[in-house]
Amino acid sequence: MPRITVDGTEYEVAEGRTLLQALDDLGVLMNGVDIPHYCWHPKLTIDGSCRLCQVEIEGIPKLQIACSMPIQDGMKVHTKSQRVQDARAGVMELLLVNHPLDCPICDQAGECKLQDYAFAYGVPHSRTQEPRRAGKKRVDLGPTVMFDQERCILCRRCVRFCREVPGTSELAVFARGDRSVIETFPEMPLSNDYSMNVADICPVGALTTKDFRFKIRVWFTEDLPGVCTGCSNGCNVHLGVANNRVYRYTPRRNDAVNQTWLCDEGRLSYKRINADDRIDHAAVRNADGNLVSVPYESALETAVARIRRVIETKGAGAVGMLVSPHATNEDLAVARRFLDALGSTQAGFALVRGRKDALLIKEEKAANAAGARAAGFEDAAPLLERVRGGAVEALLVMGHDVLAPAYANARAALEGVDTLVLLDTHRSPLEALAHVVLPARHAAEKHGTLTNVAGLVQAVQPAVEPVFEARAEGEALWRLGQLLGLRGFEEPHPQDRTGA
C-alpha cells in the first residue's frame, strides 16, 4: 500500500486513488487535512476546474490540483505553504469578483462554502470596483429547485450530478467565458426523483430547494442524525430541527446505504413528523358510536377492559395483532413478547409496496419490514382471512397500511371484530373502525433501531418531542401487557413515560 506524507504526517492509502480521494477514504479530508475544494465531490467524476484544491508537491514545480493528482508512493504534500495560501486566496478573490453580495437574503448563509472558505482562506478586502455580472436571480428550474444565476460559481457539480446519478442530464453550462451560465433545455425542466440533491451539493446559494426557501436561518437549527422512513433503504439523514420542529431532511453520508443522496420523496417525508394530520389525542368510541378524546391512560384502560372480555369469552387465541413495518425493532420485540405471553399466533403486518429504481428507492414503503420479518411476523393476508372467518375478535392494529389496495376486503374483515385498538401516528379512515385510538410516535420521536432492506440495523433517536401525549408502540403495548397482567410485563418498560 502506498504511503504518502501530508504536512509532515504519514498516511497509508489505497492504490489507484487521487489525493483528495485518498484523504477522503481515510476520513481526514477537511477533518485534519484541510484542502478546500468546490468542484470535487466524492461521489461524482473529477472535474478540476475550480482550481481551489491546489497543493504543493515536492519535486513538482507547479502547484497541482489534489482532486486529480494520482497518489504515488512516497509523495510529499504541503497544504499550508505560502504558495498554496496565495493560490487559494487568489481563487477566492476571483470567485468573489462577480459573486453578488446576497448573504443577507441567501438561504445558504451559515452553511455556505463560499463564506466559509472566504473567511478561512480568502482575502479580507475586496479590491474590485467593477460592476458584477448580472443574471437572473429567480430561475424556476423545475418543481423543486430554484436557481440564482448570479450566485453560481460554475463548479458544475449539479451538471455532473444530473448526468451521472439519476442519469437525466437536465442541466448544462451554456455559452463560455464569464458569460457561462447553467440552463435547462426548453420544456425539459429539472425534474427527476433526486433533483433536490443539487441544492445540497451546490457549495453556494445558487441552487436552493423551493421547500426550504426562506423558511429559517440554518444557524437556528440543529442537525440531528436520523433515518428516513419512506422506504426500506433506510437512507441516513440529518434532521434540521429548531423550536421542536423538523424543518428539513438533508442527506447524511453513508457509503453503504445512500452515499450522499436522498430521493426527493424521502427528503420531503420530514413533513410527516409535524403534519397537521397527526393523531394528537387518545380516543375511545362511546355508546353513541362517536370517538371522544380521553387521557391516554384512560384509553388504555378501556382497551384493557375490552381485550379482557374477549379473552374471557373467546380465549386468548382470539386476540391478534397487525404490527407495523414502520415500528422499531424494539417496538416489534415487545409485540412478539405480548403475543407470546397471550399464547396467540394471530399476527401479521401489512406492507405498502410501490415502485423502485436502480438507485435508492426500494419497493417496500416502510423502514422496517425486514425487522418485522426478523421478529417472526408474516404478511397480513393470511391473518386477514382468519379475521374474516371470525377467529380474531380483538385486534391491535399498528398503522393503517392495511387499507392499501393490496389488501382488498381488509375493511370488511376489520369491521367485523369486536375490539379494534388502533396505534398510529397519522389520521386515516381506519379510525372509523377503531374502538380505541392511541397516538404513536414517529421514528424521529423515539429511540430504537430499524433494519433496512440489506439487513443493516440502524439506530434512530428522538429529534423532537410531540407536544401531545404519544407513546412508541412498544411502550403502549408494554403498558397494556402490564394492565392485562401478562407474564413478563411486571416491570415497567424501560422507556415508560407514565411514571407509573
Place this chain on the structure above:
Amino acid sequence: MVISAETRARIDAAIAKYPKKRGALLPALHLVQEQTGWITPEAARELATIFDLHPIQVMEVVSFYNMFYDRPQGRHHVHVCTNLSCSLRGSRELLRQLEQHLGIEAGETTKDGRVTLGREECLGACAWAPVLRVDETYHENLDVDAAKRLVDGLE
C-alpha cells in the same frame, strides 16, 4: 420534422466519416443551419435523437460556438473584424458606419430580415485589414463606401 430529408442524408454521410457518431455533430449543426438559418429547439431535439444525446447536449454546443445561432438570423451575415490589426486600420469606424447605414447595432438584424450585422474576432487576413466576412466570403481592404455598396447588394 424540421430537418429535411436532404439534410438528413448529408448528416448521415458525415456520420460515416467518424469513429464515433457524435464527431459529426458540428458538421450536422452547420448543415441544419444551412437549411434553416438557426437551431430551433425542435431541430435540437431531432439532432439529439439522431446522435443519441439529450437535447441539452446539442443546445450547449450551439451556445458555445460563435457560428451557431439559437435565435433567428438575417438571410446574410455581415461580420466586421474588430481585433487588433483590423482596429488599427479603422475597422471599428467601419462597423459604426455600417450600423448607421443599416439602422441597426452589431448583433441585430435588419427589419426586412436581410442582414445580421456582427463583430468578429480575428479572421486570419490581418495584412489586408480591415476585413469583413459576408456569409462564407472574406472581403478585404475595404473602405467604408465599398463596404456599404457590398451590403446594399445583398438580397
Place this chain on the structure above:
Amino acid sequence: MQKVPFVTGYLTEHFGDDDYATLAGYRRRGGYEAARKALTEMSAEQIVELVKNAGLQGRGGAGFVTGLKWSFMPKGNDKPKYLVCNADESEPGSFKDRLLLERGPHQIIEGILIAAKATGAEKTFVYIRGEYAHPADVLERAIEECRAAGILGAQCLGSDLAHDVIVTRGAGAYICGEETGLLESLEGKKGQPRKKPPFPAQFGAFGMPTTVNNVETFSHAPHIVKNGAAWFRGFGTEKSPGATVFGVSGLVQRPGLYELPLGTRLDEIVFQHAGGPLPGRKVKGVIPGGMSMPILPVSQLDVPMASEFLRERKTLLGTGGVMVLDDTVCMVRVGCVITYFFRDESCGQCTQCREGTGWLNKIMQRIERGAGSLADLDILLDVAGKMEGQTICAFADAAAWPVQGLLRHFREDFEAHITHGKCPFPQSFEL
C-alpha cells in the same frame, strides 16, 4: 489576400502557380516523391529519427519538437491511431496557415502521409476553423484527387500504409486551437480543454492515441524527407532550425506574408521586408508572435525571431504573427482590444481564467474611459500573475502575458490616461 508571400522559400516558392494546388501541378514539381520514399523505403523509426535530428519544432505556437512528439505515439496496433492537423488558426495576427491551405494543400497532405507512416496513424482529421470555408473547399478537392489517384486510401502510393484524411469544420471558438480543446470539439462537444495527463498520445481523439500538429508543421515534413536533416538545419538557428512564414500586419507599409528563416531579426522584418512605418509615423511597439505574445518596444526589435532569443526579452515566437504599432497608437486601447478578446474566448472552466479575463477587461476599459487609478495598474499585474501557471490549459497564461508586456514597456500610456482622465493620443485608432 496575396497568393504568394513577398519573400518565398521552400514552403511557398511555387505558390504563384495556380496549378500547384492541383495534384498534377504538384506532382509536376516533384510532389509526393518524398512521401513515396518515406512510405516505401523508410521505417517509422527512421522517419522519426530524421525529423528529430532536423530539429523541426511545431509551428502552431507551442514549439514542441515534432519528431519527439511523433515518438510518443504507442508502437503497437491494438488501437486505431489518429493524426490531427490543427488548422484552427485563430491567433490574432496569424494568417499563414490560410495561405498554406489555399495554395499548398498537397504539401500538407504529403506531410500528413509522412507523419502517418512515422506514427502508424490510420486517419487524419483536419480540424479547420469554421470561418475558413474556402480553404476547406480547396483542401477537400485536393483530398478527393488523392483518393482517386491512390495517394490516400488502402495502399497509399502503392505502399502498405492505409490512410485517409477527413476535413472537419470548427464553428468559431479560438480555444479549439488548443490541442485538447480541439479534440473535444472534434468529438462533437464544447471545445473545453482537458486536464493533462493523460496526453493525446495516450488518450486523444475518440479516446485513441493521437498526435496533433499544425498545418505548417506538416508542410515542412516533405522537404525534410527530400533534403535531409542537415539541409533543414542550414536554415534558422541552432535551437530553432528551418524557416517559417511570418505574417506582418498592423501599421506598416507592406503588410503580408514573408517566408524567412527562423532567427531573422525582427527589425529586419519590420523595417526592411515590410517597409517600416507609414509615412510620417514612427514604430512604437511590435507584437512578435501573435497577440498572445508580450509586446516589444521599438528599442528592443534587434532580436532574432526564435524563441530562445525572444525568451530573454520576456516574449516568445508564438505563430510569428508580427503586429506593428506606431506612435499614434494608444497602448491602453490596445490593452482593451486584447483583454476583450481573451475575455470573449475563454472557455470558462477554470476560475482564474473565467473571472480573471473578465476582470482584466473591465479594469482596462475603465482606465481607457479615464476612470482609472494607479492602484488599478497594480491590480492588473497582480491578477495577471494569479492567472499564470494554475489552469487546465495555457489560455490563461496567454491572456495574462500581453497585459504584463504592455505594463512592462508602456506604463506611461496608462499613467497618462489615469492622470489626464482620458486618452492622451488624439490620433489613435478608435475603439
